[in-house]
Amino acid sequence: MTHARSDEGVAGGEDVLGAGVLERIPDGSDLLTAEDIVVRFHTKRGVVHAVEGVSIAIRAGEVLAVVGESGSGKTIFTRRVMGLISGGNGTEVHGTVTYDGTKLTELSGKELSKFWGAEIALILQDPMTSLNPVKRIGEQLTETIVLHKRVTKKEAQQRAVELLRSVGLSEPERRVRQYPHELSGGMRQRVTIAIALSCNPRLLLADEPTTALDVTVQAQILDLLADLQSRLRMAMLLVTHDLRVVRSRSDRIAVMYAGRIVETAPTPELFAEPKMPYTEALMNAVPPIAGPNHIRLQVIPGRPPDLVNPPTGCKFSPRCPYAQEKCLTEEPPLREAGSADHQYRCWYPVGSEEGLKAKARNVERGRSAAGTP
Amino acid sequence: MTAARTERPAVAGAEQDGSESDVVLRLEDLVVEFPAGGGQTVHAVSGISLEVHRGETLGLVGESGCGKSTTGRAIMQLPKPTGGKVVFEGRDITKLSASELRELRPKLQMIFQDPISSLNPRRRIPDIVGDPLVVWGRGAEKEKIVPEVLSAVGLDPAQVADRRPHQFSGGQCQRVSIARALVLEPEVLICDEPVSALDVSVQAQILNLLEDMKARYGLTLVFIAHDLGVVRNISDRVAVMYLGKICELGETEALFDDPVHPYTRLLVSSIPSMETVTGADIEKADRGRGEMPSPINPPSGCRFRTRCPLADERCAAEVPEMREVRPGRYVACHHPILEPVGAAAAAEGA
């Protein structure tokens, strides 16, 4: 990353987003690593263990999906990675985040903010709320450009128009003068993407980028992200609760439960051979889109864990059909399944002999070790 | 995604013959409009007609703003529709007086999207569930009926006795809502996005519960949702709505496997694919152009024409009539896609 990059790509060339691609770290090496990330909130009710010891590595140009239900800690984790959550004042953080050789976790707020927008960008779930309702689209776009690039206001405005065009927004000249509420949901999300990409970041954190959108628009936005990501060779951390969304759009998947990564694997492998019962359950709980209707859905009993008083042992054990006594007391470590790329956290993994036995035993006694039928 | 599916249950309303006597609810040319700011009118529902058969589950699907929830509420007369008829058990309930309508209410119940918002935070669970009985002067039966219904929806009556809604999770709250709707033993239950606010792991519990309740209480369901997978699974027949109009109606499996209306097709193809997508795929995929226009100012003619790849002058000039293109399959389109099996659905079904 050199500063030369700052001066180019503004003049309104066809592909404003492409600038600087050549200088990127070669694909495959780690762009960002997060090690043993812990985030705890000290509240009146007790300590909320939002994220407990999560480690990931995102390679340049790859899409890593973090999947989990509400309360799994995926959002907190993402924000901690970016540094938007910092310690102090009742928030406890541990672990290190290294971005391209720089330890982000050791930087001051001011130093961190130099990376934000320029190197690492963020898009959020709801484009309705993530754009400032009282500022024009153009303003919200140009302020980042002016902040991070040495350009004049006019150049920034030009670039803003180009950016809007490149995210597929019609009439970009008109759009820059509009306010967020004048656009539809999909258009708004395109704008937030344009903002995120305005300074050619090398890492995009997309936190549920399509959850608030309708299915047809969701498809459009996912296509757009995939297209931009591959064209720009930009790494992406895609956070979502919907496994189906990431199946075709990620290189690797990390499944989070109760603030921990419970399974991580290359996408095809995860779908083909899930090891963690939770991953399996998550896949099966979704009503299928083919086959007969009125199918009795497989249920994950119980409710997501309370992060203040998480269960002992394996956090999924109270809801797990495989759970044995050991699961209730001992928390399984992340184990490798074949390669270092596929790791999971389970004593009785799906498809394994122990797993089959454990399940059979539970079927036999009519309940799991945790007492769940 | 084939593991651990149970077999298709025998209870399926679709097999019924659909004769007039079985129609429990009929919408005729239902119109709902309400004023928007700036002296404009939102054309939320613009003349839809449907029949709901006794014992079936009719799915109503579409993207947000298409008018599906408005239709649900219009059936409930909350508020009364702007035009058209809602015929329930042979009577047009839009013409009923307030007191006559009130008499009818127990037979027509509704559950809502937001389980938290559906329950009064200041009241205890048994009071919430028992309130309809009190309203109907059956307060004395509360002690008996409420625990029954609570058990039926999978809650322990003793455990919930002194609790208030905030002490429960979303899924449990939705169970309470269902219990409240069932306590009057309705005939028709309108479910307005009942699971869209729930986590995947809980969603399945509620869907199964609804199926169970339907069987146990002999309900007819109108199931409104935007999640195609959910609708597909629970419905016998599905009506697809777009911008205040129904564009396609038919039996669930057939409709999803072989969509005839271009919009249905777009919808089905937009479901996240389970196949890995490459750049080339993206180039090929026709995701449709843009988004649904505003219901304040809907397009002339066919409302989908602004996004439809097949649209021509006729679509702009002429509102397509609903017609039966196959037995039980109705579509409102000038250019229905009638070749056998849709490409997207084929890929999915393989």
Place this chain on the structure above:
Amino acid sequence: MNPHGGDLAAEGTPRSGGVLVMGTDREAVSFDPTVQNTNQAALAVYDSLLKFDENGVAQPYLAESMETPDGGRTWLMGLRDGVRFSDGTPLDAQAVIINVQRHIDKTSSPGHLYAEQITGMRAVDPQTVEFTLAQPFGSFPATFALNFTAGNLGAILSPAAIQQYGDEVGRNPVGAGPFVLTDWVRDSRMELSRNPNYWQQGMPYLDGLEFRPLPDTETRYASIENGDVDLIFGGYHTELLRGMQNPNLTVYYGPGHGAEYLYFNHQRAPFDDHRMREAVVRGIDLGALAATQFRGQMAAASNWFGGDSAYTSPEADAAWPAYDAERARQLVQEYVAGGGSATVQYKTTNAPNRVAFAEFLQAQMAAIGITLEPQFFDLAQYSSSVVQSHDFQIAGWVGGPQEVPYPAVTNLMRTGGNANYGSYSNPEVDTLLDQAAASTDEAERTRLYQQVGLVTNQDIAVAYYSRGYLSTVAKPEVKGVVRYLTRDMFFATTWLDR
């Protein structure tokens, strides 16, 4: 300290120049002498045809002479040569006649009462006016010397101005006084500048006057301590007492005639009964009153006329009941035993010091067995719904210091007098008052008023308790202060030593 002002002789040679800034306790309503109001600036604009000397005798001031050739029935007023109004119109007999006629014509004028006794006016010559009265009226000259509030026939407007402004003349006064009104922003300030054609040569000394209405007692006093203003017109004893304690301020005040007193309603129970009136007077501990309301510095009153006045007499004072709570209790018990009720409503205004007094009185009366229920009214309501309509049992009043007994005592004590709110009526007193007003003989008048004092004290017409205090508090550099006890000032002689 001289209640009537500074010692002009001792204050040295007057200097010219400077603007005197004054804080008044209320905003003036109008400069029109036929409009009821208190206006401390009025005499600066008009002077007065006659002026009371320190003995309360009306002496010619702007006029040259005032005589009666026939014992009070006809009066001849001589005017000075060459006196002109500030607009240049000469102040001649015709001007006086026009002005007095306004009081005659306008029944709502405060001076109407005196003026209506005039049956004829004639300009004997340009400098002499002849007044013919319905009956002899020895106090007639006083009506040309009264303070502005009481209705002064001697404040003369330019006839040209009357002609020009009509009813608006109250806002556009043109007089022959030492100053001319130049600017008046209501509730903010009133500015007057020197009248260059003033009739007294070399005067006034000041270049101008500025009056600022400062209605709040505390801030008004803060203003003089702070130096915002040079002089304030103190409405309450608190300012007077504080001013006296402050070595950097000079205070002018004097008790004079008049007093603070309570009105008894003689037409209603229980104060139609002499015993109850006596009980109230005997029940007020003047020592406690002084301690609580007057910081220990109260001159007790037992008569309308001040202690050193010629109009009072030892007999009258002796007739006044002294503080005797025991006797008061007995009287109340007697009255109650006779079937009367000792629960009475006390009506007064809601001014803070009135409220404080009501609380005091309530406690005092409780000690002798009278239950006092105070009721407070704003001034407007008090005037119309309480005193004017005689709708009270006992009511509070402050009748500030007066130079002369006429017309105040007549108004207060005579049957139907316009200040006789308690409907006190004693034919003997009426006769005495009429004779006193008519008399031109000072000794005779003194004797008559002494008699009035005695009879009304025996009747306990009202309950006096304290002399009235109206003070003028000034910085020491304000010299040449000439004032009435009512605080109306004659500004020609005033000068600033700085």
Place this chain on the structure above:
Amino acid sequence: MADTMATTPAAPATAAGPGGGTGGVSRGTKRKYALRRIRKRLTHLLLVLLAVTFLSFVVVDLLPGDAAVVVAGDNATPEQVQQVREDLQLDRPVLIRYVDWLGGVLTGDLGSSFRTGQPVAEALAQRIPVTFEITIVAQVLALLIAVPLAVWSAYRPGRLVDRASMTLGFGAAAMPNFVFGMVLIVLFAGGVSSILPATGYTGFFENPLENLRSIILPCLTLMIAEAAVYRQLLRSDMTSTLQEDFILMARSKGLSPMTILFRHALRPSSFSLITLSGVNIGRLLGGTVIVETLFAIPGLGQLIVQAVFNRDYMILQGALLFVAVAYVVINMLIDLLYLALDPRVRRDA
């Protein structure tokens, strides 16, 4: 109301219409609708004005005490009073007097004071600028103090600035403001030091410096409780705004805290503050009586209260009409300000 009376803020309209539509409506329709809306609004406000003025006529009529007696004075005889009553036409029924007055207003004649004969319009013209100046200066001062404190308190909640300004604010709201006025006088005008005048008002155009000196204490007295309320309100709104996603977005762009606070968060947080501030200006225009009395300032409040005490109907009616009109105008200005500040409102207008 006494100067410390608080008013609830009304949140601005934030609803985006269904569908978040891009659908445009023709300009003509919009204009027609806007006109209808304005007409409706004006009718409503006119009714408010009518009600307020009629109410005041009736109330004053019901008040015990008689204008004629006040004008005639304490020592007036009944005949004198009757004369005055006839002169002032107070012997006519209240409704007829109201209609007469209304007719006068419509022809631009507000009448003259019963007591002083001063034309009401002139009296108002003298008072309004004074009260206006004090009100506006006090508001500006209050905002100047409250806004930075509130922004900082919301940015660093629970820290020194937040807690100190909160406690001071609660304290400021815990005292009648005449007490502050008295304390200020003791401190600056007489007791401890004499650097400012205790009383009196100098017009700005007479002497700007003196004008400034003369309004400092009254404005401080007025400002102190207002500032406390404003800080509290803005802090609370800021705190909610700072939890919005778009603030997180702004942070993630790398914008500095100051930029985020003042350029992103302040505007969308300021709607309740603007409403309250507007309401306060309207309210204060109608009566800073206590401050005016304390500092002897010739403002509207004194005029009104004295008019009530003196039963000076004409002055009172004129002043109340002004206050009601001011209330109405300020409300419309607030609407316009919303329009300027919040594009979402603009669409609906």
Place this chain on the structure above:
Amino acid sequence: MPETTTTTTTTVTAEPAVAGAANGTDTAKKVRRAGRAGIGWYIAWTWLGAVVLAAIFAPLLPLWDPAIPDYTNVFGGITPQHWLGGDTLGRDTLSRVIYGARASLLVGICAVGLGALVGGTLGMLAGYFGGRTERFLSWVTDVVLAFPGLVFIIAIVAILGSSLANLIVGLAILSVPTFIRLSRAATLVVAQREFVQAARAYGSSPVRIIFREIAPNVVLPVAAYGFIMIGVFIVVEGSLSFLGLGIPPPTPSWGGMIAAGRTELLNYPHISLFPAAVMFLTVLSINYIGERVRKQFEVKESNL
């Protein structure tokens, strides 16, 4: 007045463990702040409790009679007999401060109670029914707001006489528009919640919906705000005393005592100072407690 539209967004899909996770640190900060505020919170309650108890049990306390002057104690300083000295009539200041609490608190509580009851009910009607009801009430509200409150209070006192009850009625009427708005805003929020729809769906009458479903949810924000208004009214009574419109003597009230001692401020400041200090601390406590309580029920926020 601009329309008050308050939108709620309650999604169960949001991270439940950390409400407002958008700024995770903020939640924790809030919580820690709450913890730190603990001492102040308890002090405030203690003080308020002491004042209220003293006011209620004043006749049982060994106090001087607040109405009986002691002419040896006029302007009296602090002595073993008179802990807070004496006033202009020599009455015991401590006793008057305690008895004054009765009147001051009574004004605050009753005026707010009455205003909240009337305004709260009207606000619910306006919010629930909308349309003409709402337009009419908005007109009434505007009229009350456009009419200077002080003139109104003067009128009340002049017409009905000066008394505690009339003052309460006057202040209550002035507070009605505020409560109408507040309750209307809260009602709009509640009425769009689905449990109200559900109640309509199973046939509850509007009256039942308003009083059983909406009212319990509106009461708390209104009450929380009303609590703060009690403090405001105690202060307002003080301001009115300055103009001679407060609670009429001999009933002691804090505002009346401050105003009465005003004339002696420079010479005997303690006469005003003690009641002023007690009023200050009491209203400060009310504000402190009220603000924290109000935050919990703020209409804007969705945690109804």
